[in-house]
Amino acid sequence: MDQLVKNIEFYKKEYHVYRDSLEQLTKDQQFLFINGPVQNFINSKYGTKYIYMKKGAKYVLFSMGVDGIPYTKDDIFPTSKYFDSALTGLVRP
Numbered sequence: 001m002d003q004l005v006k007n008i009e010f011y012k013k014e015y016h017v018y019r020d021s022l023e024q025l026t027k028d029q030q031f032l033f034i035n036g037p038v039q040n041f042i043n044s045k046y047g048t049k050y051i052y053m054k055k056g057a058k059y060v061l062f063s064m065g066v067d068g069i070p071y072t073k074d075d076i077f078p079t080s081k082y083f084d085s086a087l088t089g090l091v092r093p
Contacts, residue, residue: 001050001062001063001076001077001078002078004022004032004033004034004050005061005082005090007025008025008061008089011025012089018057018059019054020054022034022049022050034049034050034052035050036049036050036063036076050062050063051063051070055091058090058091059091060091060093061077061078061090062075062078062093063077071093075093077092078090
């Protein structure tokens, strides 16, 4: 997921905006993986991709945990170093 943050931020640096979806990022970077590691092994009604949402000039990115439900205690987030708003647009949900 940390590599995904880097790709999101690289795109922002190049084009001065964040993409609207992770699928849009894969059009430019075909080897970018956007499926969450846990969701590939569980049956989630929310799908298998990381949760990504633009919030103005910021964005949210995380993986649902084992329960397959977003916004619960077992959600998985990128490394905390990326939550410094001076470095990236990543914010916690």
